[in-house]
Amino acid sequence: MLRKLFKYDFKGMGRLIVPISLLAIAVALAGSAALFGMKNISGTDIGSVTEFALTAILSIIVITSVLAIVAYSVLCFVVIFARFYKNFFSDEGYLTFTLPVTTRQLMLSKLFASVLWWIAAVIITAVLAVLMFSVSSAPAGAFLNVNILTDMWKMFSPLTGEAGVGMLIMTAVCAVVQWTCMICTVFLAITIGSTVARKGKVIASVGFYFAINSAVEIVFVILATVCGVVLENLDAAGSLAWLDNWTPEGFMYGLLGTIAILYGVTAVIQLVITNSILKKRLNLS
Amino acid sequence: MTEAPILECRGLTKTYGSHRGLEDFSVALPAGRIIGLLGPNGSGKTTLIKLCAGLLRPTSGQLYIDGMPVGPDTKSIVSYLPERICFDVSMTVEGVMAYYKDFFADFDEQRAKVMLEKLNIDTARKIKELSKGTREKVQLVLVMSRRAKLYLLDEPIGGVDPATRDYILSTIISNYSPDSSVIISTHLISDVENILDEFMFINEGKLILYNNCDNVRRELGKSLDRFFREVFRC
Numbered sequence: 001m002l003r004k005l006f007k008y009d010f011k012g013m014g015r016l017i018v019p020i021s022l023l024a025i026a027v028a029l030a031g032s033a034a035l036f037g038m039k040n041i042s043g044t045d046i047g048s049v050t051e052f053a054l055t056a057i058l059s060i061i062v063i064t065s066v067l068a069i070v071a072y073s074v075l076c077f078v079v080i081f082a083r084f085y086k087n088f089f090s091d092e093g094y095l096t097f098t099l100p101v102t103t104r105q106l107m108l109s110k111l112f113a114s115v116l117w118w119i120a121a122v123i124i125t126a127v128l129a130v131l132m133f134s135v136s137s138a139p140a141g142a143f144l145n146v147n148i149l150t151d152m153w154k155m156f157s158p159l160t161g162e163a164g165v166g167m168l169i170m171t172a173v174c175a176v177v178q179w180t181c182m183i184c185t186v187f188l189a190i191t192i193g194s195t196v197a198r199k200g201k202v203i204a205s206v207g208f209y210f211a212i213n214s215a216v217e218i219v220f221v222i223l224a225t226v227c228g229v230v231l232e233n234l235d236a237a238g239s240l241a242w243l244d245n246w247t248p249e250g251f252m253y254g255l256l257g258t259i260a261i262l263y264g265v266t267a268v269i270q271l272v273i274t275n276s277i278l279k280k281r282l283n284l285s
Numbered sequence: 286m287t288e289a290p291i292l293e294c295r296g297l298t299k300t301y302g303s304h305r306g307l308e309d310f311s312v313a314l315p316a317g318r319i320i321g322l323l324g325p326n327g328s329g330k331t332t333l334i335k336l337c338a339g340l341l342r343p344t345s346g347q348l349y350i351d352g353m354p355v356g357p358d359t360k361s362i363v364s365y366l367p368e369r370i371c372f373d374v375s376m377t378v379e380g381v382m383a384y385y386k387d388f389f390a391d392f393d394e395q396r397a398k399v400m401l402e403k404l405n406i407d408t409a410r411k412i413k414e415l416s417k418g419t420r421e422k423v424q425l426v427l428v429m430s431r432r433a434k435l436y437l438l439d440e441p442i443g444g445v446d447p448a449t450r451d452y453i454l455s456t457i458i459s460n461y462s463p464d465s466s467v468i469i470s471t472h473l474i475s476d477v478e479n480i481l482d483e484f485m486f487i488n489e490g491k492l493i494l495y496n497n498c499d500n501v502r503r504e505l506g507k508s509l510d511r512f513f514r515e516v517f518r519c
Contacts, residue, residue, distance in 0.1 A: 004387045015375055094371035098338050099388050100361035284340040
């Protein structure tokens with residue numbers, strides 16, 4: 001049943017995200033072309049007034065396309081959570097919660113579909129940003145800076161050290177876990193907001209999102225403080241001598257791993273609470 | 286050995302804050318009947334149906350459907366028609382049929398197709414492109430195309446024109462199998478009384494009366510509609 005639920009959730013989100021993505025790609029391509037035009041317009045003999053007018057139009061297109069790329073990821077975010085809200089707490093909930101499946105299956109299906117679409121949206125946003133960056137940094141006369149990825153790698157490599165690709169993969173894993181946690185936070189906020197509030201469920205959900213986020217941050221700060229005190233004591237007792245052998249890469253792996261575990265555990269706790277509310281406190285009005 | 290009742294409530298109570306939607310409601314309904322859940326507006330009919338469908342959680346008491354507590358197992362044998370359209374309106378009628386087929390093992394696709402064809406509904410159209418009345422018909426067709434053990438129909442004839450009302454009632458009659466049970470919640474008694482075997486009168490969340498329709502006609506010499514008006518006279 002989980003596979004069937006996932007199929008419908010993935011397709012349902014895709015019905016909106018795919019057209020939005022295509023539109024974002026089209027706008028980014030237009031923006032790239034405008035950027036190329038802007039870079040090459042000076043020096044042509046079209047007259048200063050025409051050049052000024054053309055530059056102004058092309059600038060508007062470039063600015064619009066940059067804004068569209070930013071808006072694209074925000075829209076994908078909205079689509080993902082609107083589907084969760086609609087499917088569970090609007091009229092569609094009358095069908096969703098009468099399916100012969102468990103609330104855990106319903107939630108996991110939404111989570112998997114949301115994470116996958118969010119990863120796709122982030123990748124598309126990154127590719128479009130790199131494309132525009134590549135056009136803007138292209139040498140005179142060329143459309144693209146074909147060395148953009150090599151240049152970017154040179155920029156990031158001091159951070160990754162000798163670990164290179166391995167560190168990038170670890171960073172990507174850490175990012176996916178963090179996104180999953182963020183999605184779980186929104187799911188929990190919507191669930192509490194829609195269960196508690198009789199009216200203004202969306203506003204209540206937004207309020208609960210900030211409240212949950214703040215609570216999680218406070219817990220993280222307390223944890224970090226406790227860990228700091230413990231490590232200081234261990235260091236004073238000479239129990240951390242083995243850390244001296246750690247390379248910077250090893251330290252980075254350890255840090256990213258810890259972050260991933262922390263966010264992973266937080267995501268699981270939030271999922272368990274969301275499931276418990278849906279199971280025991282569901283009251284569709 | 287007696288068969289387990291299709292629906293059994295034991296001291297079922299549902300409160301919304303200080304308001305009691307259902308209070309100490311106990312009843313055991315046998316299988317194979319069409320039962321009217323009758324009461325004035327706000328009497329607790331929808332609350333009872335939603336509890337049976339698993340959309341509300343009881344505050345206290347027990348609720349069993351075919352001997353099982355409400356959960357995924359009961360949802361696979363209960364076909365529920367809500368008061369409102371519950372489909373993703375961006376889906377096509379065909380898409381919604383596929384959805385029902387995927388999730389409900391008892392969904393009879395052929396039966397649904399025949400009924401939709403009779404209604405001249407183009408299954409390639411999106412739900413949002415259909416009129417309100419047509420959406421309601423599609424929903425009824427899909428709900429009645431399941432070979433469920435229990436049908437829960439919440440106000441199926443409320444707010445529709447008389448011709449549609451006739452269509453809905455004939456669809457219910459012609460599609461439910463004799464060993465299934467149908468619970469119809471309504472306050473439009475005269476329209477449904479001819480198809481009912483039994484009825485429950487419910488008011489302020491409490492069961493007032495559960496009886497056989499023939500008993501009322503035979504012993505009191507009254508139609509169910511007239512009896513209802515007398516019981517619930519303001």
